[in-house]
Amino acid sequence: MTVKNEGILLILSSPSGAGKTTISEKLLEQSTDLVMSVSMTTRKPRPGEVNGKDYFFVTEEKFHELCKAGQMLEYAKVFENFYGIPKDFIEQNLSSGISVLLNIDWQGAFHLFEILREKVVSVFILPPSMEELRLRLQRRNSDDEIEIERRLAEAQKEISKSNKYDYVIINDNLDKSVEEIKSILSKGMLKKLEEKSSLKDL
Numbered sequence: 001m002t003v004k005n006e007g008i009l010l011i012l013s014s015p016s017g018a019g020k021t022t023i024s025e026k027l028l029e030q031s032t033d034l035v036m037s038v039s040m041t042t043r044k045p046r047p048g049e050v051n052g053k054d055y056f057f058v059t060e061e062k063f064h065e066l067c068k069a070g071q072m073l074e075y076a077k078v079f080e081n082f083y084g085i086p087k088d089f090i091e092q093n094l095s096s097g098i099s100v101l102l103n104i105d106w107q108g109a110f111h112l113f114e115i116l117r118e119k120v121v122s123v124f125i126l127p128p129s130m131e132e133l134r135l136r137l138q139r140r141n142s143d144d145e146i147e148i149e150r151r152l153a154e155a156q157k158e159i160s161k162s163n164k165y166d167y168v169i170i171n172d173n174l175d176k177s178v179e180e181i182k183s184i185l186s187k188g189m190l191k192k193l194e195e196k197s198s199l200k201d202l
């Protein structure tokens with residue numbers, strides 16, 4: 001009997017500034033069978049953005065057509081533009097043994113837990129402390145103090161949702177966090193493979 005090795009959908013969530021983008025970049029650099037989920041948008045490409053890499057750029061008509069056909073896992077309107085997660089991209093990768101990494105907030109994650117439970121492994125990334133989270137947001141230098149306060153207030157609510165994730169890790173040391181998630185990823189793939197083969201044995 002042969003069991004095809006399928007990829008998994010690896011969901012990473014964290015409060016803003018806890019490090020999911022930094023961790024994701026390292027994970028992608030170090031993994032050959034992992035790709036980042038590419039979202040679809042109706043906004044116009046910015047100079048240098050590549051279709052299929054940064055986003056799938058589509059017309060509003062096409063976007064709504066895909067939503068109607070149930071081809072969008074999640075979507076939202078931000079200002080004047082629509083953004084969504086196309087199902088096709090994820091399914092094609094998973095079925096060819098490539099795992100897909102998705103950085104998404106807890107609301108989006110909870111929805112995917114419901115609709116794709118058997119394909120998902122989820123990790124919530126915690127900062128070592130709220131003081132350290134504040135410092136990271138300040139050092140990153142991308143938001144003013146008001147915005148940082150807003151992100152910190154939001155962080156409390158997000159952290160309260162972490163118990164619904166398969167794993168919770170503390171991003172104290174970056175390399176250690178990347179190693180932990182790599183091991184979660186390979187364990188997740190193995191588990192899915194075992195589940196599949198035991199089903200076939202029945």
Ligand SMILES: Nc1ncnc2c1ncn2[C@@H]1O[C@H](COP(=O)(O)OP(=O)(O)OP(=O)(O)O)[C@@H](O)[C@H]1O
Binds near residue numbers: 017018023137140
């Ligand atoms: N383990 C770590 N130790 C120290 N600094 C870290 C660590 N991980 C990430 N950082 C730093 O913390 C800052 C925030 O990280 P990052 O931008 O990856 O967070 P994020 O969770 O993706 O935030 P957002 O949701 O706002 O995009 C960055 O400046 C990053 O370099």
